[in-house]
Amino acid sequence: MNAGTEQLAAMNRSNVDTALALAEITSETINKLAELNLKAAKTAVASGTKAIREIAGSTDVTDLAARAGAWVEPIWQNNQAYVRDAYAVLSASQAQISALLEQRSSEFSRNVAAAIDAAVKNAPAGSEAAAGALKLVVQSANAVYEPILRAGRQAVEANLAAVPVVPTPKKKAA
DSSP states (O other): OOHHHHHHHHHHHHHHHHHHHHHHHHHHHHHHHHHHHHHHHHHHHHHHHHHHHHHHTOOSHHHHHHHHHHTHHHHHHHHHHHHHHHHHHHHHHHHHHHHHHHHHHHHHHHHHHHHHHHHHHHSOTTOHHHHHHHHHHHHHHHHHHHHHHHHHHHHHHHHHHTOOOOOOOOOOOO
């Protein structure tokens, strides 16, 4: 194999490794969300069963209203906990994916630069101008990519900071 073919094969292996790492992160995230959903479903069934039993034990309308009001807040708190946990799982996954893609992007840039250098060494005489232009294109693309990456990171951080905190419902005075 010549140097160009070896570099191309190495870049392909890196792409396969990236795809497998993304698949692993996605699989772990799906598993965590499935566990979270199963836990939430069990909690919902237990809360619903308890609420039905309490409501069934009501003796009059006033007692029914008091019992029904007593289980609204725990359900609300369970829902908030579920949202917080799901958010934590998804945020961690997003952070892992971002870190992986940033690392692989810089690797790719280095590999492309090395491939261009190898091609220049084996290029026929007089092709220096074309090689220089190709290097300039790659440098320009990297210069454009970096601000876009920073802007994307800032947008994600701004969206995460803008997630509203929903207050716990207030109990009505009896």
